[in-house]
Amino acid sequence: MIDGLVGGRLYGEAQIRTGQNGKRFVTCKVRAATNDGDTIFVNVIAFDDDVQTALLALSDADSVALSGALTPKVWTDKNGLIKPAVDMVAHKVLVGYRGEG
Known part of the structure; x- marks a missing residue:
């Protein structure tokens, strides 16, 4: 496992799922550009409520x-x-900084 940061564009819509234990999670795909101009798909799963809501x-x-x-x-x-x-x-x-004022 590698801790990392991925930036890209959502591919399709995020989907709500329910695990066998009854807990909700969200899945989605993100298309990220590589250094050589190609794209790579990132299969995302989120268990955290705040991350689910944002996705x-x-x-x-x-x-x-x-x-x-x-x-x-x-x-x-x-x-x-x-x-x-x-x-x-x-x-x-991650979101852009929003200062007050």
């Missing part, structure tokens, strides 16, 4: 920055090419 307030293609535990993965696309992906357990949604 559910976003719409498709909204910008988002998340911090949390990252696990690198790979997947195979429809053409048989192996692509990188990342799973994240999100602990925080």
